Amino acid sequence: MIVITAPTGNIGRSLLPLLLDAGAPVRVVARDPARLPEAVRDRVEVVTGSHGDPATVDRAFAGARAVFWLVPPDASRTPEQAYLDFTRPAARAFTTHGVTHVVGVSALGRGTPLAARAGLVTTSLAVDDLIAATGVAYRALANPSFFENLLDDLDSIRDHGVLTDTAPADHPVPLVATADIATAAAHLLLTPTWTGVDTVPVPGPELLSPHDLAHQMTTTLGRPVRYHRDSLDDLRTTLLTHGLNPAFVDAMVEMKAAKSHGLDAGTTPSPSGTTFAQWCAEVLKPAVDAR
Template sequence: MIVITAPTGNIGSHLLPRLLESAATEEHLRVVVRDPARLPADVRERVEVITGSHGDPEVVDRAFEGADAVFWLVPPDSSLTPEAGFSGFARPAARALADRGVGHVVSVSALGRGTPVADRAGLVTASLAMDDLIASSGVAYRALANPSFFENLLEEADSIREHGVFTDSVDADRKAPLVAVADIAAAAAALLLDRTWTGVDSVPVLGPEDLSPADLARIMTEQFGRPVRYERQSYDDLRTTLVGYGLDQTFVQGIVDMKRAKDDGLDSGVPRTTESSSPTTFEQWCTQVLKPAVLT
């Protein structure tokens, strides 16, 4: 049996249909979800639903009973410090994994382990510490080490539509890997369905090529048929904007530190190989996802 946490999120909503549709899936699927109504009706009929938060000790203890594998994803909570939001949230699950004898866990994590900036990368540092916590439960563990997502640009759709501008805090020419969430889901599904692996390791999911903000602006300009440009935001302006939204100041500092670390090469520590290169190009994703969001 496979347990899927966060099944209605960006990655989970791609992963669950893959598992349901796979011919290899002859095992039971159980999902942990706060609001079962967010699951499509046809999905609810085909999975066992545990209602609640997977940060709740009673919920994860019940969810992990009889489980062979778990897909683990921590939902972002900007009201908490990074440590509380990652390791604090995951601590009950780590205990339940050991108590229930779960064999395999696949988690959504981040690139950066082993780089000089990994210990000062804010949210990424907290995510890597959570990996260590879960691995200490004794499970066979694979952390999907991801760069930034293409989908982050959906937050810029209004600005791109109205002003032809998107913003970030990295240098315009800083090339780095980027990935589509559907490709992360595909990597997770492959590991969950073929549990011949053992031990603890990271699995990079890097997308097909490194791209800079300048590259993204050029591709969007070509795709949309109108100019799109990149504006670099200072870290101070980013901090002020996020604090103005009411986010926890320690969480905001975690975002700022992560952004600074990315500009210092956090995501560049893993060489791209055939195995780590996922297939979806930015051009493909832009055509299928971003362009409809911007031009409608």
């Protein structure tokens, strides 16, 4: 039995059909099972609840061989509460129920000087350490920023032709489609011959600067898109006006600063995967047209 957490998120939605089409028995943990895609709803076991709840993970992990672990960011809490405290019940349940293999969603940067002060990335790496300490065979999928994060700027891109971030305009970095993370996770979950603890980079096939992103958006959407660089102080102010936890906001800003200073630099692109042009055509343009 393979247990999937966050099955209705971007990665989970792509991962589920890959496992089911391979004939794997799958159990999912979902707060709202009605949000599961209809195509898979009747093909999986469902445990209703939060995978940060001890009773829920006890039910979900009973008899499970492997778990796909993803912490859903909760900006109403501190990073330690949102990531580490959320994961502790699952870490205990891995041991209690004899789970042997865990695949988790993590971040690039381990072993670099910037990783110690990289905000949410630092906390994500601490989650990896927490899981690894349980004794399970563990693979941390180390990802850069997701293409899908750009959808947070969808209204600005559509209405004003402006993509906004805090990164240097001509600074090329890796980015990845969540579908490629799902593919990497499926491979590991379906072939559990690996042992020990390790990191598996999932960097995407290209290095792209914000100017590159805006140029490709312009080409795909058939309308001008330009890049605007916000300051970190502006970002902090904007996030705080939305009522987010101040410590979580600080960690987000610290992560952005670390990425701007090269946290993800030096990563070799993958020889395969979704290009940004493909993602723009298959995901961004339909989203823009649907608004």
